[in-house]
Amino acid sequence: MFKWFGKVNYTPYTKVTDFARHLRNGRLMGSRCKKCGATSFPPRADCDTCMSEQFEFSEVSGKGTLHTYTKIVAAPTGFEDVTPYTVGVVDLEEGGKALAWFGESIPENDIEIGMEVQVVPRIFEELEEIKVYYSLEQPGTTWSKAEVPE
Ligand SMILES: [Zn+2]
Numbered sequence: 001m002f003k004w005f006g007k008v009n010y011t012p013y014t015k016v017t018d019f020a021r022h023l024r025n026g027r028l029m030g031s032r033c034k035k036c037g038a039t040s041f042p043p044r045a046d047c048d049t050c051m052s053e054q055f056e057f058s059e060v061s062g063k064g065t066l067h068t069y070t071k072i073v074a075a076p077t078g079f080e081d082v083t084p085y086t087v088g089v090v091d092l093e094e095g096g097k098a099l100a101w102f103g104e105s106i107p108e109n110d111i112e113i114g115m116e117v118q119v120v121p122r123i124f125e126e127l128e129e130i131k132v133y134y135s136l137e138q139p140g141t142t143w144s145k146a147e148v149p150e
Pocket of ligand 1: 034049
């Protein structure tokens with residue numbers, strides 16, 4: 001019983017914590033299955049190819065092409081102040097998709113499906129809880145990353 005309890009609760013908790021730590025350090029992480037090598041973004045604790053639970057985080061570049069986008073005019077609660085805003089779904093170079101807001105480096109009129117973009121993790125520093133979102137910027141955009149001790 002306790003073993004089962006620990007497996008269900010403890011494991012996902014630590015996995016999420018690791019992901020948050022990487023994001024806080026400016027790193028965009030996907031996951032790679034240790035058994036079959038399949039990669040996914042967002043990271044998955046369980047491989048959808050071979051069902052293995054053995055995975056490791058692998059950093060993704062954030063480079064991708066715009067799959068689709070939409071302008072949000074009627075925002076959900078909490079986002080009213082920032083409307084209208086535009087979000088896009090990106091096909092990442094390493095595979096997988098990311099949902100992100102358009103950053104200031106890409107004017108609305110320049111947005112085009114199929115364009116190359118850079119996904120950049122952003123953090124609201126002033127908040128104690130980790131609040132991360134992704135923004136879409138011009139290809140080649142760089143940002144600071146902390147060293148990650150392995
Ligand atoms: Zn697998």
